[in-house]
Amino acid sequence: MNITINGKTCTCEKGEFLLEVARRNGIPIPTLCHHPALAGQGSCRVCLVEVDEGRGPKIVVSCVYPIQRECTVETDSERVRRERGMVLALLRKRAPESRRIAGMCRLYGAPELPRLTPADTGKCILCGLCTRACTELSVGAISTVNRGVLKEIATPYHEPSTVCVGCGACANVCPTEAIPLTETAETRTIWGKTFQLVRCASCGRILGTREELELAAKRCGQEPETLCERCRKAATAQILADVYGD
Amino acid sequence: MSKTVLVCCGTGCLANGSKKVAGAFRQLLAGTDHQVECVVKETGCNGFCENGPLVQILPDDITYYKVQVQDVGEIVEKTILAGAPVERLLYKNDAGQRVRSQQENPFYAPQMKVALRNIGKIEPSSVEDYMAHGGYRALKKALTMTGEEIVRELEASGLRGRGGAGFPTGTKWRSAMELERFPKYVACNGDEGDPGAFMDRSILEGDPHSVLEGMAICALAIRAEEGFLYIRDEYGLAVHNVQEAIAQAEARGILGEHILGSDRRLKLSVVRGGGAFVCGESTALMASVEGRVGEPRAKYIRSVQRGLWDCPTVLNNVETLANVPVILEHGGAEFAKLGTERSKGTKVFALVGKVKRTGLVEVPMGATLRHLIYDIGGGVKGNRPFKAVQTGGPSGGCIPADMLDLPVDFDTLKARGAMMGSGGMIVMDDRSCMVEVARYYIKFLSEESCGKCTPCREGLRHMLAILTDICEGRGQESDLELLEQLCDTLEDASLCALGKSAPNPVRTTLKYFRDEYEAHIKEHRCPAGVCTALTRFVINPDKCVGCGACQRACPAGVISGSGKKVPRVIDNTRCIVCGSCREACRFDAVEAKGRAGL
Ligand SMILES: Cc1cc2nc3c(=O)[nH]c(=O)nc-3n(C[C@H](O)[C@H](O)[C@H](O)COP(=O)(O)O)c2cc1C
Ligand code: SF4
Ligand code: SF4
Ligand code: FES
Ligand code: FES
Secondary structure, rough: OOEEOOOOOEEEOOOEEEHHHHHOOOOOOOOOOOOOOOOOOOOOOOOOOEEEEOOOEEEEHHHHOOOOOEEEEEEEOHHHHHHHHHHHHHHHHOOOOHHHHHHHHHHHHOOOOOOOOOOOOOOOOOOOOOHHHHHOOOOOOEEOOHHHOOOOEOOOHOOOOOOOOOOOOOHHHOOOOOOOOOEOOEEEEEEEEEEEEOOOOOOOOOEHHHHHHHHHHHHHOOOOOOOOOOHHHHHHHHHHHHHHHH | OOOEEEOOOOOOHOOOHHHHHHHHHHHHHHHOOOOEEEEEEEEOOOOOOOOOOOEEEEEEEEEHHHHHHHHHHHHHHHHHOOOOOOOHEEEOOOOOOOOOOOOOOOOOOOOOOOOOOOOOOOOOOHHHHHHHHHOHHHHHHHHOOOHHHHHHHHHHOEOOOOOOOOEEHHHHHHHHHHHOOOOOOOEEEEEOOOOOOOHHHHHHHOOOHHHHHHHHHHHHHHHHOOOEEEEOOOOOOHHHHHHHHHHHHHOOOOOEOOHOOOOOEEEEEEEOOOHHHHHHHHHHHHHOOOOOOOOOOOOOOOOOOHHEEEEEEEEEEEHHHHHHHHHHOHHHHHHOOOOOOOEEEEEEEEEOOOOHHHHHHHHEEOOOOHHHHHHOOOEEEEOEEEEEEEEOOOOOOEEEEOOOOOOOOHHHHOOOOOOOOEEEEEEEEEEOOHHHHHHHHHHHHHHOOOOOOOHHHHHHHHHHHHHHHOOOOOOOHHHHHHHHHHHHHHHHHHHOOHHHHHHHHHHHHHHOOOOHHHHHHOOOOOOOOOOOOOOOOOOOOOEEEOOOOOHHHOOOEEEEEOOOOOOOOEEOOOOOOHHHHHOOOOOOOOOEOOOOOO
8 A cells, every 4th residue: 555655655554553654764753652662652742743535634643543545644744843843842841851852842843832831840741651661561660640630650659669670661761761760880779769780690780670580580480580691692602512512 | 090109219309308208108108098099109300300309190290399298298188189289389380370291391391302201200220111111112123123224224313422422323333233353342421521411310310221222222233242331430329220220121031141032142231430531532431441541542443443352342322322212113214303404313401500490401403502591491590691501511612692593403513613512501691701611611621631642631731721810810912822722732632532622612712702801811800700800899879779688698798888778888908709799689780890990
């Protein structure tokens, strides 16, 4: 099937997400809450584009829009620029301290909207990726609490979580570096809790927190890892070499 | 001779003691050797709750209002035994005459009850009573039809969803029927989160079998074997009556393993709502039924295709489903004779606000707003000037006086920026501030938004801040344009229909009542005298007759003056602007002015 994006003909499969098709064809669309491993979020709305399937143009968000039929797509029409700019401007009011949001606002010409009061909560844009990541790992230490304008991301009762293993997946997926994660040589601190770090017995690289390794080991019914992946491969190669000779 | 006493035991009348009234009837009529045999039934809501408890005596066809336990003896003696009315309990019509039957009551006379056909006449959960009134005949007929034939009737009827969007029900059923993926599900949306709405509650409470029958017919058509009724958590009586109705229908072999003895099966169960307005949105509702957080998802693939557990699912509103048995029984073409070109059948409205008669009203589509408000509702309370009617729930719109002759149907309201919604209708008089009305709804929506997507969560927060500023005298001239800009973004970029339709209250008030916004912003004055930061009440000495009613009403005690014909004076420095004086004055002498010069 063929669709047209910004005048360019692009080949795609029915049901493919518009964002993927555009990117494959070198057409950039900004995203924030889109993560290839955690698809279907569709919450930030910055990836919006204009689609016309023959019944007039409409705004859709490209990261979750499945292509159903032939259509023409504009990723930078006047309407797209206006609404994307407004969405980014609203995100800047939500996350005034985020450099990434500020940068995107500049790049896409978001209006200043001085009349609107910024929320005083730092960098989080409430996209929900972090809670998704934590839930997909079956830990579920953080979640969104409250709804509507009072929504926030937190551990239960804002107390250090009893189930958090300190893996830092949430901080890694966060598009705006909103989750503080600090490390010393021995420890990692996240969500108000400090974890002991375990290092590779051979090369000394950080393997993860003890709780994280124990959880992973328990899930596959083995002893916790002591070597990093590279050293483990090297060790296996050594064993093979010893057995079969060089 | 046998008589029936129908005691209204809907939520409104229960609150006014109707259970005791029913008990008193039973007690007085039991065991004695009256010549008259008498059955006492507790029914669902008659829709006229402000005059409850209602009691109807058949076959005399006499309806009494505001009946209390102490009235029961007289009713038994005079009406039940002697067939004569108790005058003082009859309804007084607009001409001041007492009327016996509901057909003579101006509130009921113009109505046409289709969805509400049985309510008030039957015992809600009783399968016998429902069948005695023609219930489950349509289901029996549906068993002899193919899915295609059933869907054709629905298509011919022109029925459109009563839950708000007005989507053609036949089209939805056809999509589900044609998918060859199993299992499939039927679901009923009984979340009804609009403040002030109670049409779905009264159907679920008062005639649950009609909804079950509608669902069963849908299940036959699309070949589903399981279904859910998602009912708002606060609706305890509705949940109870529906569960009881399911149990009775299963015990009777109407639902369950063998629908009316056939080899088709349907298992229905009740799911209690998640307690948020947004849970009424179809994808959020389905997430909630599946046990997940009630947040919407992108609906680019419709829930008919990917509904409960990603299976084909038909979700219909309570009132939509209650219409289905009527369509099957009498044929789609017959149903399509009612209503307008593109909106068929009737619609139930909850008529509330500044109107003389409030309640639940069912009229054919296309009735005018004037008919609803003036003929059925009896006009504006206190004969004040009509200002606007808000239709369609929190994300509906406000329609001004010069549009009172608009026919009410899906498309007409939508074209004016309002919507039919689920049928809320709030009448406002000249003492309603339209900026404050917009602020109220935006506040509700900002609290009820799920907060998932940026435009809705952030946009509503800022819109609320701006509207609050305007109401409190901090509005700026550029605010109106900014509001419109935010409306555009919500409409275009929000994830679900809550955000997409949230601008309606702002847009319609900006469109039809812009002068009120401008008075707030430019003149620091609330023309309706509602926004306290912008209002000063002044007594017009030419109109004041010196009756002192305002003085007695003022909780702050700041009105001075005494003696007949001596105009009263308000000390504005100490006035708390509660408006009690204005409400109390019968000569319109208390006037709302701006606070300039204070
Ligand atoms: C925020 C929101 C709340 C809704 N609440 C309800 C509701 O309480 N009851 C209802 O029947 N439909 C509600 N709807 C509409 C439903 O999404 C859906 O369109 C409807 O249940 C479909 O049934 P129908 O076609 O019979 O109307 C709501 C929609 C939105 C966006
Ligand atoms: S912390 Fe980061 S990932 Fe989590 S919701 Fe906020 S912005 Fe998204
Ligand atoms: S507004 Fe209230 S306090 Fe003020 S004068 Fe009237 S009644 Fe009194
Ligand atoms: S990236 Fe598409 S909605 Fe966030
Ligand atoms: S509950 Fe009796 S009339 Fe509504």
